[in-house]
Amino acid sequence: MTQFEANFDGLVGPTHNYAGLSYGNVASLKNASASSSPKQAAKQGLKKMKALADLGMVQGVLAPQERPDVYSLRRLGFTGSDAQVLQAAAKQAPAIFQACCSASSMWTANAATVSPSADTLDGKIHFTPANLTNKFHRSLEPQVTGNILRATFNNSDYFSHHQHLPDNEHFGDEGAANHTRLCGNYGETGLEIFVYGRHAFDTSKPAPKKFPARQTFEASQAVARLHGLQSENVVYIQQNPDLIDQGVFHNDVISVGNQNVLFYHEQAFSNSDAALQEIKQKFSGNNLHFICVKTSEVSVEDAIKTYLFNTQIITQANGDMVIIAPTNCQENPAVSNYLAKLVTQNTPIKEVKYFDVKQSMQNGGGPACLRLRVALNESELAAVNPHTLINDQQFELLNTWVDKHYRDELKVTDLSDPQLLIESRTALDELTQILDLGSVYPFQQI
Ligand SMILES: NCCC[C@H](NC(=O)CCC(=O)O)C(=O)O
Known part of the structure; x- marks a missing residue:
């Protein structure tokens, strides 16, 4: 059977804005209060989706969330x-209000952790x-992420949906x-690599000193248990805490894997040698390629x-x-030289394609965060x-839908405009019909 x-990809929501909400995420802090363009952001995302579909990839879309989140504001006592x-x-x-308006669900790498059927005990x-x-x-x-995932992967013969882990920093989980x-x-059957920032129940272990480690070891383990993964097919690696302190707030800012390729910066992991050795031992496929980028080639800052x-x-x-890269890589000489060289070497990576996702990059989300x-x-x-x-027809429908409902420009001060809430709900109501999701949003359930 073909695999x-x-x-x-996350569809960018109508309230996409820059509010400086993510301490430890350099871009988010730097662009706080800049004005955003929800329309441009959504279109940049859709363009990337369409381009991947045109390359013959299976490309899907996940709906954004309802914002402003009036329900949370009511829970906090506003009436x-x-x-x-x-x-x-x-x-x-x-500050609380702005947090309740973020379109951050667009970064669907943080929506969930997914284990394919070949890895799980029950074959789902x-x-x-x-x-x-x-x-x-x-x-x-x-x-609401759970609602959207259930409406997208809506067949219990094939898909098993868990509740998110308990809402506490001990089980901080940032998904894929x-x-x-x-x-x-x-x-x-693959090797699932979980990269965590700290141990929550053992404070003697190393941890970052300045910025938060969002993912805990215990959360990663809980997800592996829930998914029915076998220990011989799982590796846990601690992220280098010094890098978290330099702004590497998720592992996907410093490493990425695909099939037999692990592409990472030499400073990405703690105890790197032991971790790579364990990967080598447990990997059951052929021709494993570790593509390690040295600090002398590309600095952590770059x-x-x-x-x-x-x-x-x-x-x-x-x-x-x-390799699908943001145009920001093309604009940096050290990085674009590195990528130009990479595709000529003896690895499976043969080509680079650049995409402008700057509206997302300004909040610290690149191409991989968006999917x-x-x-x-x-x-x-x-x-x-x-x-x-995504096919030609869905792409056209979604692009037209964005044109109809999204603003060209949004400032943080526009977020309290009651008209924006009406616009957003009208747009999302229509979207649930385009994507045939049913009633996934709180405003549709009352
Ligand atoms: N995977 C990329 C996630 C980026 C996301 N940024 C934000 O939420 C910034 C929102 C703001 O500052 O307006 C984060 O840090 O979790």
């Missing part, structure tokens, strides 16, 4: 009509939404951004600025791999909600 690795809630919160507690594809406890604005996502999988063909490792490595039908990978076989693909898969 695929599908990418499900009255929706307009009154927005205006009181914006005035009395602007398992999904655990990430609880994202470390950032208040992101901790608002998991419930801290998880990668090495394998032979996508349908063969890696963070350009998101060299937040690239997507995809396998084309002929077996050659292509959730789901390895599927033909029967599993046939069980996916077909309206969530």
Whole structure:
């Protein structure tokens, strides 16, 4: 049976904005209060989705969340009509209000951890939404993320959906951004690599000193248990805490894997030698390639600025791999020289394709942050909600939908405009019809 690795990209929501919400994420802090363009952001994302579909990849889309999140504001004690809630919160507690308006669900690498059926005990594809406890604005996502995943992968014969882990920093879970999988063909049992930032229940272990380690070892282990993974097919690696302190807030900012390739910076991991040795021992496919980028070739600072490792490595039908990189990599001489050299070397990566995703990059999200990978076989693909898969027709519908509903420009001060809430809900209501999702949003359930 044919095997695929599908990418499900997050559609950027109508309130995409820069609020400086992510301490430890350099780009988010740097661009705080800059004005954004939700329309441009959504179109940049759709263009990348369409380009991958045109390359013959299976490309899906995950719906964004409802923002402003009036329900959370009500839980926090703001009352009255929706307009009154927005205006009181914006005035009395602007930081909390802005956190309740973020379009951060667009980064679907943080939506969930996914284990393909070849790896799991019961032979189903398992999904655990990430609880994202470390950032208040992101901790608002998991419930609706679960609704959207269930509506997208809506067949219990093939898909198993778990509840997100308990909402506490001890089990801080950032989803697939801290998880990668090495394998032979996508349908063969793979090696699932969980990269964590700290041990929550053993404070004697090393941890970053300045910025938070969002993912804990105990959360990674819990996900592996829930998904029914075998210990011989799992590796846990600690991220280098010094790099978290330099702004590498997720592992996918400093390493990425695809099939028999692990592409990483030499400083990415703690105890790197032991970790790589364990990977070698446990990997059951052929011709494992460790592509290690030295600090002398690309500094950690340049890696963070350009998101060299937040690239997507995809396998084309002929077996050659292509690296999908942000144009920020092209604009940096050290990084573009590195990539030009990489494709001439003896690795499966043969080509680089650049995409402008700057609206997302300005909040610290590159091409890889924008997608959730789901390895599927033909029967599993046939069980996916077909309206969530990108083809020419869905692309046109979504592009037109963005043109109709999204603003060209949004400032943080626009977020309390009651009209924006109405616009967003109108847009999302229509979107649930385009994607045939049913009622996934709170405003549709009352
Ligand atoms: N995987 C990329 C995630 C980027 C995301 N940025 C944000 O939420 C920034 C939002 C803001 O600052 O407006 C984060 O840090 O979790």
